[in-house]
Amino acid sequence: MKQITIDPITRLEGHGKIEIFLKDDGDVENVYFQVPELRGFEKFLEGRCVEEASQIVTKICGVCPGCHHMASGKAADAVYGVEPPPTAKKIRELFYMAHFIHSHIAHFYALAAPDFVVGPTAPAGERNVLGLIAKVGVEIGTEVLKQRRIAQEIQALLAGHQTHNVLVIPGGVRKGLTEEQRADIEEKSKGFVEFSKFSLKLFEDVVLGNKEYVDIILNGPYSLKIHSMGLVDANNKVNFYDGKVRVVDTEGKELCKYTENEYREYIAERVEPWSYLKFPYLKKIGWKGFVDGLDSGVYHATPLSRLNAADGMATPLAQKEYEKMYETLGGKPVHATLAMHWARLIELLYCAERSLELVTDPDITGKELRVPLNNKPDEGIGIVEAQRGTLTHHYWTDEKGIITKANIIVGTTNNNAAICMSLKKAAQGLIKKGVEVTDGILNMIEMAFRAYDPCFSCATHRLPGDMPLVINFRDKDGKVIRTVKRD
Amino acid sequence: MSYEPTIVAFLCNWCSYTGADLAGTSRMKYASNVRIIRVMCSGRVDPTFVLSAFKEGADGVLICGCHPGDCHYHEGNYKCLRRYHLLQKYFQQMGLDKDRLRLEWISASEGRQFAELVDSYTETVKNLGPCKMKQVIETLT
Amino acid sequence: MAKEEKPKIKMAVYWGAACGGCCVSVLDVHEKLFDVVAAADLVFWPIALDIKYKDVEAMPDGDIDLTLYNGAVRNSENERLAKLLRQKSKILVAYGSCAHMGGIPGLANFSTREELFERIYDTTESTENPDNIRPQPEYKVPEGVLELPEFYNDVRTLNQVVDVDYYLPGCPPQTERLVEVFMAIVTGAELPSKGSVVGALDKSQCDECPREKSDKKLVKRFYRPFEIEDDGKTCFLEQGVICLGPATRGGCGVRCIEGNAPCRGCYGPPPDVPDPGAKMMSAIATMIDENDPEAIEKVIDTIDDPAGTFYRFSLPGSILRRKIT
């Protein structure tokens, strides 16, 4: 049997490795997606002060530190049995929207778009942001970098440190917003709305306007029928900061809807000897193996699953785009893995609109930033929707608020089984007897993976990264394959 | 299991070192496990010195200074006392028994007390068994 | 506008046991990306570029001018790549707190590998693992053998594994500091002596900190950040809240302080301080306004988790390096 190894998987946030086993005749026998890393935050949070956790766990992932910061902050609120005042809650959510915007821009333009705009089988040296910029023009490229920078700046303003945030404190936030800062963020949020609309338009022109790509999305080997998870508000609209976790099955029927305190009744994690990353599944169904379909316990927690799991978007423009996507792709739920990129852009628009809503809310400049902690600390759970899936932090403390135990189920971890299966499908569809395994084909297999925007930093409380930049590449003989210049 | 512990003793110049010297010149017998390091004042014993001693293979560290109120530099021994308690708390988190570190006041005339202290502390450290710190650091993978 | 053709340097960025934040900090050059790209060819950067390990192995020794290695060394893959990149690079920089001192992943040195595995793969409340399965460095599946890096018992800093030329501290390093160092290298400016910390100040955080401080830092007890009504102006230590400013190098732009949070030391110790925690313990001891042993113990009782606080980013790089069991 032949074995193909892709190592490391590139343009993803974190370490990962794909092993493809071929049969003697050249067809694919099996595919394993392995996460080679573990850092063990659950263990070394023990002994730490619970209010420090929100700053320690950001280092689970430097790409989505804000998600861990939020989930940890909510868990610490719960440990002390308090609810932050409205101003604090809204500041947290405003920060969170900037965090999503930065990450979604980075993912779409740096990680995902090169595959579409430059082309899935384009030479490796061009399949990157720079290749993308060469295609769409420096002006757009600059705008992308600028919008992402603005999102980072808003995070730094609200949370001290743009990467490893220090915004939350049990019971509230450490810093408020002045009117001047508010007005500034309002302007910037308007810019985000425009930029999100532009991005959707770009997607429409470049991807949807290309029959070949639409065909790849809908009929390529990129479809997986599994259940969909996402956080929803009281009206079953997509929410990232607060709400209940809802899971709909492969047909779109609600399987469950649970609050943070109930997560253990619904989710369990499995261990495999060939990966450091665990495999969560729906506990009520049970682990049925790496299989898709209605009876499987496997689910995903991604932009697409969130849209599948909700009844719509809470903001008007995003809602319109939501309807359009399902119309175009033939109704809910959608199982085309690559539609995740579209869903991600719809979420981007929602975040921009939501940011504008929050920053124009009179509460946002309120002075009440924290409530006192009068209860004895004990145990608390915080759930938010991270860019890469539903994120759960659960802490137990002693009476001084020192963590005695911690459990974390990270966004990307939710998708571990789904990623394995998507990769296998893609490989089986693309590698056939008699077909030469080119670099382009291997990249198209990685595309299945990239759609999940997996962040294995996170996943194992391990590692990741964000994006790329790049420019001229050399092949392994040191020869320059391509140079991108600003002319 | 019988082993001979290695104890590093930091003695302040003005009182404790003189006290130890007295024990020597008076030919008092005491355990030979201590390696004495003279410092100007117990307040001069930086926590770094203590940690380095363990890294280099000490099984116990003894710090001696002037009695409260008698420090040549007024406050040095109080500073040392505060560090000592903090270090002990840190030690426990690092898996080191807090008795691996001992602070005592020895005046210039307390030669006998010094000899007795060394004997009894040597006994204490003996009972704790060898300190694994050095070995653990050397075999880190 | 076309740039004049100067020979570009070859640059690599790699992550070991890292969070990705260091890679993000490189990306945070934002629009200056074009300048970076004009001056350097990125020859290896897994997060961004489709270049695989085998391509790096094929490069001649010393072919890469500058490698930024971020992340700690926690498993055999991190170690292998650290050694490989050392061999292929002229200048190897330990980039970020993890590579510099062990960083947050280094807190794992409070436990053993087995304790970690037991918690993650067994006792975590959502894990169902009745057969006691553990990830294996080599595992036979029906189709063949799958390999995983060996997970080590200890987290190490980069210089505990390979020779390091420079240290660029921070979690992550402030991007402006990176750009300064980068520009110095590409313009061929004279570099500091090998082993230097670059991209940071020789002064401490306190020198940079805008909070008001008097000379008299004396406290009768310490407080957790949520126990005080922070006035946003007074030095944290003077308010009785532990802040690692005195034991930490400046250079980050006092970011956490700007967010009204005390410093946790990611920039590492100032020059000539071998152990940041020891330095902090000294500083704290000076502040305790008690002389009686019992009273002192009471004050120290109010310092929760000294090891995890004073060595938040530096446990593997500290003198004692790990908890013994």
Ligand code: SF4
């Ligand atoms: S130094 Fe900080 S930002 Fe860099 S990899 Fe380590 S945890 Fe992440």
Ligand code: SF4
């Ligand atoms: S101790 Fe902290 S708050 Fe005080 S001056 Fe130093 S850095 Fe600023």
Ligand code: SF4
């Ligand atoms: S304030 Fe301290 S912990 Fe925060 S970024 Fe600066 S050096 Fe790091």
Ligand code: FES
């Ligand atoms: S001089 Fe003896 S303790 Fe200070």
